[in-house]
Amino acid sequence: MAFALSAERERELEEIVARYPNKMAACIPVLHLCQEQNQNWVSDEVITFVAHRLDLSPAHVKGVVTFYTLFNQKPVGKHQVWVCQTLSCALRGAGEILSHCEKRLGCHVGETSKDGKVTLRTAECLASCGTAPMMQIDKKYYENLSVPEVDRLLDGLLKG
Amino acid sequence: MLKQTTYLSHSYGKPDGFTLAAYEAAGGYRGVRKALAMSREQVVDEVKKAHIRGRGGAGFDCGTKWSFMPKESKKPHYLVINADEGEPGTFKDRTIMELNPHSMVEGCIIGCYGIGAHAAYIYVRDELHLSKERLWGAIREARAKGYLGQNPFGKDYPVEIYVHTGAGAYICGEETSLLNSLEGKRGEPRLKPPFPAQYGAFGCPTTVNNAETVAIVPTVFEMGGDAFSQLSTLHSLNDGGARLFGVSGHVKRPGVYEAAVGLTLRELIYDLGGGILDDRPMLGVIPGGSSCPVHLPDETVNLPNDPRFAAWHGKSILDLPLGVDTFRAVGGMLGTCCAIVMNDSADPVLALHNLVRFYKHESCGQCTPCREGCGWVDRIIKKIVQGEATMDELDEISEIASNITGNTICAFGDGAAQPMLAFVKKYRKSFEDYVRTGGKSQTRRLSL
Ligand SMILES: Cc1cc2nc3c(=O)[nH]c(=O)nc-3n(C[C@H](O)[C@H](O)[C@H](O)COP(=O)(O)O)c2cc1C
Ligand code: SF4
Numbered sequence: 058m059a060f061a062l063s064a065e066r067e068r069e070l071e072e073i074v075a076r077y078p079n080k081m082a083a084c085i086p087v088l089h090l091c092q093e094q095n096q097n098w099v100s101d102e103v104i105t106f107v108a109h110r111l112d113l114s115p116a117h118v119k120g121v122v123t124f125y126t127l128f129n130q131k132p133v134g135k136h137q138v139w140v141c142q143t144l145s146c147a148l149r150g151a152g153e154i155l156s157h158c159e160k161r162l163g164c165h166v167g168e169t170s171k172d173g174k175v176t177l178r179t180a181e182c183l184a185s186c187g188t189a190p191m192m193q194i195d196k197k198y199y200e201n202l203s204v205p206e207v208d209r210l211l212d213g214l215l216k217g
Numbered sequence: 218m219l220k221q222t223t224y225l226s227h228s229y230g231k232p233d234g235f236t237l238a239a240y241e242a243a244g245g246y247r248g249v250r251k252a253l254a255m256s257r258e259q260v261v262d263e264v265k266k267a268h269i270r271g272r273g274g275a276g277f278d279c280g281t282k283w284s285f286m287p288k289e290s291k292k293p294h295y296l297v298i299n300a301d302e303g304e305p306g307t308f309k310d311r312t313i314m315e316l317n318p319h320s321m322v323e324g325c326i327i328g329c330y331g332i333g334a335h336a337a338y339i340y341v342r343d344e345l346h347l348s349k350e351r352l353w354g355a356i357r358e359a360r361a362k363g364y365l366g367q368n369p370f371g372k373d374y375p376v377e378i379y380v381h382t383g384a385g386a387y388i389c390g391e392e393t394s395l396l397n398s399l400e401g402k403r404g405e406p407r408l409k410p411p412f413p414a415q416y417g418a419f420g421c422p423t424t425v426n427n428a429e430t431v432a433i434v435p436t437v438f439e440m441g442g443d444a445f446s447q448l449s450t451l452h453s454l455n456d457g458g459a460r461l462f463g464v465s466g467h468v469k470r471p472g473v474y475e476a477a478v479g480l481t482l483r484e485l486i487y488d489l490g491g492g493i494l495d496d497r498p499m500l501g502v503i504p505g506g507s508s509c510p511v512h513l514p515d516e517t518v519n520l521p522n523d524p525r526f527a528a529w530h531g532k533s534i535l536d537l538p539l540g541v542d543t544f545r546a547v548g549g550m551l552g553t554c555c556a557i558v559m560n561d562s563a564d565p566v567l568a569l570h571n572l573v574r575f576y577k578h579e580s581c582g583q584c585t586p587c588r589e590g591c592g593w594v595d596r597i598i599k600k601i602v603q604g605e606a607t608m609d610e611l612d613e614i615s616e617i618a619s620n621i622t623g624n625t626i627c628a629f630g631d632g633a634a635q636p637m638l639a640f641v642k643k644y645r646k647s648f649e650d651y652v653r654t655g656g657k658s659q660t661r662r663l664s665l
């Protein structure tokens with residue numbers, strides 16, 4: 058089915074395009090906008106839509122999508138969890154947080170829990186090194202984590 | 218001497234410190250009024266006097282960079298602010314965006330005027346959702362007051378500011394990659410020259426400044442460039458003012474602290490950071506983001522022939538002031554001034570493995586030495602950790618790293634090679650022990 062944006066997001070698209078001297082510059086923000094509407098992933102339909110609306114070739118848009126790690130090229134869980142694994146976090150116990158997440162969710166890094174609720178990922182330094190270990194759940198940061206705190210957060214996601 | 222300051226951090230810890238009302242109550246938007254009363258040339262001269270060394274890692278003088286912008290040109294000019302903050306261990310720009318976003322808005326207005334631009338794009342990495350929200354909020358507040366738009370502070374000099382977002386790629390912090398990403402392309406670095414001041418965003422003259430660099434500019438106009446520069450103990454080395462320092466890893470009080478330039482690692486780690494976690498011996502410290510070489514606690518400064526650094530010759534590296542040129546002189550790098558500290562519970566082989574994995578993941582792949590080199594070193598360290606490597610392979614790490622250095626389009630390659638060279642040289646024995654004992658010599662842990 059062809060992809061379309063909600064009326065509100067359509068207005069936002071126009072706003073975004075107006076910020077730049079040309080339409081191509083809107084490519085990344087508009088992809089974010091579409092990904093959000095499309096259950097957090099960029100399908101071929103989304104690529105066609107963005108290419109059409111910004112007068113770009115689908116190949117250009119596809120090239121952009123594949124370059125950036127935050128554009129999902131396949132469906133993901135309802136929630137996305139990223140555990141930072143870079144040095145400052147690793148020194149503060151990120152390894153333990155990550156293996157606990159794998160155990161609790163019953164899936165490995167890069168996979169989605171069986172109920173489809175949570176996709177688990179690692180992240181590279183998220184600019185939160187002074188409050189390590191940390192993870193990002195959807196759009197929010199959770200810092201100074203401990204294993205019980207992680208349990209509480211994952212409980213919330215799995216129940217919700 | 219430890220001299221803590223609050224030019225940027227006065228709002229930190231205050232629940233509504235990010236609002237326009239709080240910013241103005243603390244004296245905000247006064248510097249920009251002074252700046253807009255000057256000529257464009259006077260503004261650039263004042264910033265030159267302040268000796269702000271770029272806070273994004275390379276330490277280039279801000280006023281000098283502004284002066285590279287064409288005086289007259291038919292094309293529009295752009296100010297692009299680098300708030301991609303992705304260098305491992307670095308977490309200072311995020312605090313400005315979340316807690317003091319108006320300092321960036323004010324700095325952008327002055328910056329646009331100084332370089333002849335009417336639009337600024339703040340490039341924020343996508344993960345920093347609260348930062349983007351606070352910046353947009355500050356922009357809206359400023360526009361409602363008429364500080365942005367057609368006549369900022371009554372001056373006939375239109376300025377608009379936009380927040381732009383990335384989509385998860387460390388390389389987009391490199392300024393030319395950032396420009397490609399701003400233009401809606403893959404974030405691959407461009408060959409230089411041409412430099413951004415000639416051919417930057419959308420093919421137009423552009424200045425790229427780090428978020429903290431632009432945020433401190435209002436303070437310069439508030440107090441005067443000279444006075445600002447003299448806050449620093451390294452004023453004579455043209456490294457002026459105050460800046461944000463971060464400390465993370467194995468310290469008791471990790472965090473962001475603001476102080477006059479010239480702070481030492483000892484002051485950062487012990488006075489501000491509260492000392493080493495669990496009071497264990499220090500294994501090493503990376504002064505400013507992972508691309509800087511690591512230093513051992515017992516290193517001494519060896520600069521007998523340079524009068525500029527005579528005062529520190531023979532002293533511990535921990536007592537060398539954190540300055541762009543001081544650390545360059547000892548073969549190190551200041552970087553972003555956000556130090557990563559390791560105590561002796563950390564295994565240096567695993568620490569390097571962690572960093573090399575990062576660089577392998579983040580290389581954009583354009584240059585063969587960088588793309589292949591990072592992957593190759595990653596494979597060797599994996600073998601070392603698994604106890605399957607030979608001494609020859611250990612030596613290969615330094616060879617591969619040396620072949621990356623200087624042979625790539627952008628400085629990512631050098632940034633990846635630095636930790637490889639420094640770790641293998643400075644923790645040679647730990648690496649050799651791994652090889653000799655088949656990986657059984659070490660704790661195999663990064664954290665306790
Ligand atoms: C691989 C790489 C990553 C970089 N990441 C950042 C970054 O996240 N933020 C930043 O301000 N500068 C970063 N830089 C430095 C920028 O290229 C540029 O020097 C800086 O934004 C200029 O601003 P300044 O002069 O105000 O420091 C990076 C450089 C390289 C080579
Ligand atoms: S040095 Fe690495 S990151 Fe930079 S352009 Fe070359 S391959 Fe890309």
Ligand code: FES
Pocket residue numbers: 141142143144145146147181182183184185186189191305306307
């Ligand atoms: S290392 Fe995890 S946030 Fe920086």
